[in-house]
Amino acid sequence: MSKASSAELPKTVDPYRLAEQKIVLEGEIPLKALSRFGDSVYGFEDGAVCRVQLSFSMDSERRRMVTGELQASVILECQRCMGPMQKTLVSSFVLGLVTSDEQAQQLPKELEPFLTDDFSANLWSMTEDELLLVLPPFPLHERDECPAREELEAFEPDHSGDEPVKKSEDNPFSVLADLKTKKH
Numbered sequence: 001m002s003k004a005s006s007a008e009l010p011k012t013v014d015p016y017r018l019a020e021q022k023i024v025l026e027g028e029i030p031l032k033a034l035s036r037f038g039d040s041v042y043g044f045e046d047g048a049v050c051r052v053q054l055s056f057s058m059d060s061e062r063r064r065m066v067t068g069e070l071q072a073s074v075i076l077e078c079q080r081c082m083g084p085m086q087k088t089l090v091s092s093f094v095l096g097l098v099t100s101d102e103q104a105q106q107l108p109k110e111l112e113p114f115l116t117d118d119f120s121a122n123l124w125s126m127t128e129d130e131l132l133l134v135l136p137p138f139p140l141h142e143r144d145e146c147p148a149r150e151e152l153e154a155f156e157p158d159h160s161g162d163e164p165v166k167k168s169e170d171n172p173f174s175v176l177a178d179l180k181t182k183k184h
Contacts, residue, residue: 018056019064064097081148
C-alpha cells in the first residue's frame, strides 16, 4: 500500500487553463498504473511511484508550455549478465501544448509537442511517454558490480589475470567455420 501522505498527480487536467494561471503540479503516479512502461522494464518494487513536477506556463509568444521533471526507481535487466539491476530514471523536458499536427510543426525546435484535446490532457500518459524515452536502450551494471564480470575478463585480449584467455577453438561458432571450408 502506498503512503497516504503522498499526493497522486491528477490524471487529466485542462492544460491551457493551467498554463494561463502558471500552475505548478507535483505528485506521484503509481508505476503499476502505467502498463506500457511496466511491459518495458524488468520490474519495480511494490508501491513504486514516479515522482512528477510539472510547471505550466506561456512564453512571450503566448505558446502554452509544460516544463517537467520526473524520477522513478525501476528494475532493469542487465544485458551483460541478464540479471536484475536497480536504476533510477530521471527526465527533464519542455513540451509545447498543441491540439493538431499543424500546430506541432510550428513549434520551435527546442519544444517537443504534447498533443492534447482543447480542454483535456492526460498527464499519466504523457509521463509514461517520457519514462519510455529515458529508458536506456542497453542497460548494464557498472562493470565492477556485474555478476558476469569474471566471464567478461576471461574474453578480453589484454587480460593479465590468472585465468587463461579462451582460445579460438573454444568458440561455439568455430564449427560453422569448419563447415564452410569443407567440400561436399
